[in-house]
Amino acid sequence: MPDTKSAVVMDADRIARTLTRIAHEIVERNKGVEDLALVGVRTRGVFIARRLARILKEITGDEVPTGALDITLYRDDLMRHAVGPQPVIRRTEIPFSIDNKKILLVDDVLYTGRTTRAALDALIDFGRPKGIQLIVLVDRGHRELPIKADYVGKNLPTNPEESVQVRLQETDGNDEVVLQQEATV
Amino acid sequence: MSPTTVHVDQQPAATALRSKDLLGIADLTPDEINLILDTADVMKEVGSRPIKKVPALRGKTVVNLFFEPSTRTRTSFEIAEKRLSADTLNIAIATSSVVKGETLADTALNLEAMQPDMIVLRHSSSGACHLLSRICRSAIINAGDGMHEHPTQALLDAFTIRERKKQLKGLKVAIIGDLLHSRVLRSNILLLTKMGADVWVCGPPTMMPTDVRRFGVSATSNVEQAVRDADVIMMLRIQLERMEGAYFPSLREYFNVFGMTEARMTLAKPDVMIMHPGPMNRGVEIASEVADGPYSVILDQVANGVAVRMAVLYLLAGGAEHEEAA
Numbered sequence: 001m002p003d004t005k006s007a008v009v010m011d012a013d014r015i016a017r018t019l020t021r022i023a024h025e026i027v028e029r030n031k032g033v034e035d036l037a038l039v040g041v042r043t044r045g046v047f048i049a050r051r052l053a054r055i056l057k058e059i060t061g062d063e064v065p066t067g068a069l070d071i072t073l074y075r076d077d078l079m080r081h082a083v084g085p086q087p088v089i090r091r092t093e094i095p096f097s098i099d100n101k102k103i104l105l106v107d108d109v110l111y112t113g114r115t116t117r118a119a120l121d122a123l124i125d126f127g128r129p130k131g132i133q134l135i136v137l138v139d140r141g142h143r144e145l146p147i148k149a150d151y152v153g154k155n156l157p158t159n160p161e162e163s164v165q166v167r168l169q170e171t172d173g174n175d176e177v178v179l180q181q182e183a184t185v
Numbered sequence: 186m187s188p189t190t191v192h193v194d195q196q197p198a199a200t201a202l203r204s205k206d207l208l209g210i211a212d213l214t215p216d217e218i219n220l221i222l223d224t225a226d227v228m229k230e231v232g233s234r235p236i237k238k239v240p241a242l243r244g245k246t247v248v249n250l251f252f253e254p255s256t257r258t259r260t261s262f263e264i265a266e267k268r269l270s271a272d273t274l275n276i277a278i279a280t281s282s283v284v285k286g287e288t289l290a291d292t293a294l295n296l297e298a299m300q301p302d303m304i305v306l307r308h309s310s311s312g313a314c315h316l317l318s319r320i321c322r323s324a325i326i327n328a329g330d331g332m333h334e335h336p337t338q339a340l341l342d343a344f345t346i347r348e349r350k351k352q353l354k355g356l357k358v359a360i361i362g363d364l365l366h367s368r369v370l371r372s373n374i375l376l377l378t379k380m381g382a383d384v385w386v387c388g389p390p391t392m393m394p395t396d397v398r399r400f401g402v403s404a405t406s407n408v409e410q411a412v413r414d415a416d417v418i419m420m421l422r423i424q425l426e427r428m429e430g431a432y433f434p435s436l437r438e439y440f441n442v443f444g445m446t447e448a449r450m451t452l453a454k455p456d457v458m459i460m461h462p463g464p465m466n467r468g469v470e471i472a473s474e475v476a477d478g479p480y481s482v483i484l485d486q487v488a489n490g491v492a493v494r495m496a497v498l499y500l501l502a503g504g505a506e507h508e509e510a511a
Contacts, residue, residue, distance in 0.1 A: 085201025
């Protein structure tokens with residue numbers, strides 16, 4: 001086994017409080033939830049988006065439409081390798097028109113910004129939103145594109161060799177954010 | 186809910202195709218078939234978007250090389266390629282140098298010199314795709330070779346069935362019509378038996394291949410027996426262009442004995458699906474009331490063809506799995 005050290009940087013309570021805080025920020029910044037819609041980036045962004053929708057409902061009493069976006073077909077590294085198996089693609093489900101909506105794009109970790117770039121291109125193919133705001137649970141830095149989050153759960157300074165794992169009840173059985181010292185290559 | 190790990194997004198068991206080509210259903214494992222169908226599920230959603238196009242195959246060139254007439258299959262492939270942003274080139278027999286005497290291999294090698302990434306081939310000779318697969322670097326997709334296979338048709342049929350019935354396993358599928366000349370039949374038998382369906386084939390004794398039971402299907406010339414309690418009825422085209430009156434006395438008699446009518450359909454399950462790969466001969470293998478009726482999914486098959494071909498193109502565009510380590 002390689003020398004792998006890992007530290008829990010957010011536990012379940014911290015994640016819950018953070019999402020509640022972000023929900024309040026959303027309401028404050030947009031003066032309510034009118035015209036808002038949440039779109040989560042698969043896989044974990046979708047679950048974070050659904051949790052935010054639940055909290056927003058508790059705060060305001062209003063439902064915020066929520067969708068799921070798979071960005072695989074928009075990845076900038078899709079055909080860059082000479083040969084190799086294609087990534088598995090999953091369903092995009094945006095069961096509402098995004099025209100003239102303010103879209104809250106949700107992802108678990110913001111890193112190079114390439115996933116967000118792909119997500120923005122994908123979203124624009126669904127219509128012309130009034131605006132797009134970016135929500136991430138963790139911003140770990142090391143941007144390779146000019147992209148910035150509007151709502152950040154936690155700013156986490158990292159080395160490129162480290163990896164950040166977001167675990168959520170819905171997919172992983174528990175809620176926590178873990179920083180691993182040595183990324184598995 | 187299980188207290189342990191809950192996998193909400195189930196990954197398909199196979200995550201890539203093993204071959205660089207799609208030559209036939211014979212080469213696919215059930216896992217690979219499921220991977221194609223699951224991927225097609227996602228591709229179908231792309232076709233429902235306001236902008237029906239994704240950049241996945243940007244910069245890839247696909248040649249559609251058709252040595253036999255085809256409207257549905259060629260159009261379907263071309264739409265699929267365009268929805269994935271590939272550059273497409275259509276070569277039809279009448280306009281190519283084949284009429285000047287060039288062989289298939291030479292045509293293919295000349296096309297290859299222009300660096301396409303994939304070649305979609307339809308040819309009247311069984312095995313034409315296997316030949317190209319051996320001599321070409323490009324991925325070869327079989328769009329129908331002679332009386333051998335038509336894999337994307339079988340895949341879109343399976344997709345259409347799965348969409349309604351959730352799974353193929355255990356379904357009674359009756360395939361009725363010209364069993365002798367049909368590459369659609371062969372690909373469908375291979376696929377449906379691999380996926381655990383109970384396949385019945387039915388046609389006049391003169392059109393029944395002698396060794397058909399070898400493929401693990403039940404065979405009968407009694408249409409009522411084939412249709413009884415069927416979940417799916419798949420009608421095959423009577424290939425009029427190849428009929429010289431030797432196989433059955435008349436089209437009218439064929440319809441009376443084997444044609445799918447509303448009366449015959451009542452023998453099947455109440456939620457039976459009626460399928461046909463097209464083009465249809467109304468009043469020969471299928472009555473118009475059935476073709477246009479509420480149980481018919483014939484136009485769904487056409488719509489699903491685009492999604493299934495997008496899935497195949499996408500999965501093959503990355504190259505073969507075993508080459509990755511090289």
